[in-house]
Amino acid sequence: MPDTSVTEPSISCLEVPRAAALFGEDVDGVGAYNLRVGDLVAVMCGLLGFGARETRHWREAAALHDLGKLWIPPAILLKRGPLDQDEVAVMRDHAVLGHARLGPHDHLAAEMALYHHENHDGSGYPFGLVGEWIPMSARVVRLCDVYDALRAARPYKRAMSHEEATGVILFGDDRIQPRMFDPELLRLFALHHQRFAACFDR
Numbered sequence: 001m002p003d004t005s006v007t008e009p010s011i012s013c014l015e016v017p018r019a020a021a022l023f024g025e026d027v028d029g030v031g032a033y034n035l036r037v038g039d040l041v042a043v044m045c046g047l048l049g050f051g052a053r054e055t056r057h058w059r060e061a062a063a064l065h066d067l068g069k070l071w072i073p074p075a076i077l078l079k080r081g082p083l084d085q086d087e088v089a090v091m092r093d094h095a096v097l098g099h100a101r102l103g104p105h106d107h108l109a110a111e112m113a114l115y116h117h118e119n120h121d122g123s124g125y126p127f128g129l130v131g132e133w134i135p136m137s138a139r140v141v142r143l144c145d146v147y148d149a150l151r152a153a154r155p156y157k158r159a160m161s162h163e164e165a166t167g168v169i170l171f172g173d174d175r176i177q178p179r180m181f182d183p184e185l186l187r188l189f190a191l192h193h194q195r196f197a198a199c200f201d202r
């Protein structure tokens with residue numbers, strides 16, 4: 001009898017193409033942005049010593065971390081300019097919405113979606129979890145997502161160079177502080193930041 005207790009992640013054949021198609025180029029490159037975060041997460045998986053199969057799963061799951069944005073009203077999602085307090089609250093719902101949608105399909109993807117805005121110092125959302133209360137998968141996505149966001153141009157901000165983005169992550173600015181990130185992941189990023197640059201720029 002074959003062992004049927006081990007199942008392949010089903011996410012790659014169902015959700016990545018759908019999410020990529022729905023986000024697409026018409027939403028300010030959000031689709032590409034999500035797939036790139038998956039690639040950056042795969043770089044960190046390599047630094048953590050993951051095998052090929054686990055790395056593939058993390059890459060595919062991480063690409064879906066913002067899937068919940070599909071349920072955010074476009075007037076807020078695509079607003080050119082800062083969000084007001086109410087709009088920020090709606091936007092933050094994307095973590096819970098993504099988790100609810102992904103939960104039946106893939107535990108890892110759902111976990112990344114729910115916790116990817118939690119910060120190591122407890123300053124994140126939706127729960128304000130601290131340190132190891134945040135799943136490792138979401139800690140990895142958090143660092144890679146911030147790097148990607150800093151490097152990417154948005155309607156309301158310019159793209160940073162790799163050197164600028166690395167400086168912000170390692171030394172902080174008015175919005176980002178190093179204490180927001182898992183210290184071990186931050187150490188690996190500091191040692192190997194050129195690998196993230198190579199991934200982003202390819």
Ligand SMILES: [Fe+2]
Pocket residue numbers: 065066094116117
């Ligand atoms: Fe997000």
